[in-house]
Amino acid sequence: MTAALQASERAPGLLLGDGVELAGDAEIGANVVIYAGTVIGAGARLLDACVIGKPLALGRHSKASRESPPPAEVGAGALIGTGAVLVAGARVGEGSVIADQAHVRERAAVGAESMVGRGVAVDNDVSIGARVRIQTNAYITAGSVVEDDVFIAPGVVLTNDPRAGRRQPGEELAGAVLRRGCRIGAGAVLLPGIVVGEEALVGAGSVVTRDVPPRTVVMGVPARETRDVPPEELL
Secondary structure (H helix, E strand, O other): OHHEEEOOOOOOOEEEOOOOOOOOOEEOOOOEEOOOOEEOOOEEEEEEOOOEOOOOOOOOOOOOOOOOOOOOOOOOOOOOOOOEEEOOOOOOOOOOOOOOOOOOOOOOOOOOEEEOOOHHHHHHHEEEEEOOEOOOOOEEOOOOOEEEOOOOOOOOEEEOOOOOOOOOOEEEOOOOOOOOEEEEEOEEOOOOOOOEEOOOEOOOOOOOOOOOOOOOEOOOOOOEEEEOHHHHOOO
């Protein structure tokens, strides 16, 4: 893979793969690596040592799709932080921020003006809408859907495997669905397939074992409904 990369004088230590589309006004830090076919939009900022379009690499026993993903795309005005990694097939919308040391896997899509915080892991085949805020060290599991204007606090964990690694052949994973404008408090854990309704609020430290109705506050272990979200907090 590294043999296909060529040094570029555009920035110190910059390595480019074949067919990279790099906007002339993109800002590039030191030691950035951009793999073949990647598209970098106008005014994008790529900070030191980030890796864009990294080829898919799976372990021998991984059950993830081995189909070659398309090239990565970084939208106009987006910022990719120091040490962040975008795997091939990842798409980052205009004006979004992928913070330092975040990891966005193959076929994951981040909508416009969203923020993926430091150390966040966005797994494969995740869909993230516009204006979403995902804070430090959250884990967004494969197949999850995060709609527009969702807030995810630090340390939140979404899960997708009801058998904890012992699925039978043909059994599918089930990521979470976070509906528009819902909020997930710090350190909350969502079990596989959970749907959090529009503008609902999950309290910090909760373990969510069943779907959360729209505009409802839940908290506890397991999480239980406590009240409605007050009108002044609705979008």
